[in-house]
Amino acid sequence: MTREICFCGWVGDLEDRNPTYTDDGDLGLGCPMCGRLDRLEAWSDAARAATLAEAARRHRIRVESTLSRLEPPERLPVR
Numbered sequence: 300m301t302r303e304i305c306f307c308g309w310v311g312d313l314e315d316r317n318p319t320y321t322d323d324g325d326l327g328l329g330c331p332m333c334g335r336l337d338r339l340e341a342w343s344d345a346a347r348a349a350t351l352a353e354a355a356r357r358h359r360i361r362v363e364s365t366l367s368r369l370e371p372p373e374r375l376p377v378r
């Protein structure tokens with residue numbers, strides 16, 4: 300597990316960054332606070348793909364948990 304520290308002060312797992320497309324269409328990981336993009340250029344393709352896949356999975360979970368909080372209460376299962 301890689302602990303990332305961004306210059307803006309954000310600290311978290313590398314996989315907690317947001318999957319973001321770079322200007323040239325590559326996929327990198329952006330800082331959730333300041334948006335600074337890490338292109339993972341030093342990584343091997345396999346490690347990069349695995350990290351991006353995990354970041355995408357975590358991103359989806361965050362989005363889904365945000366959406367479910369916004370759902371009206373009547374959509375919750377009723378016993």
Ligand SMILES: [Zn+2]
Pocket residue numbers: 305306307308309330331332333334335
């Ligand atoms: Zn940052």
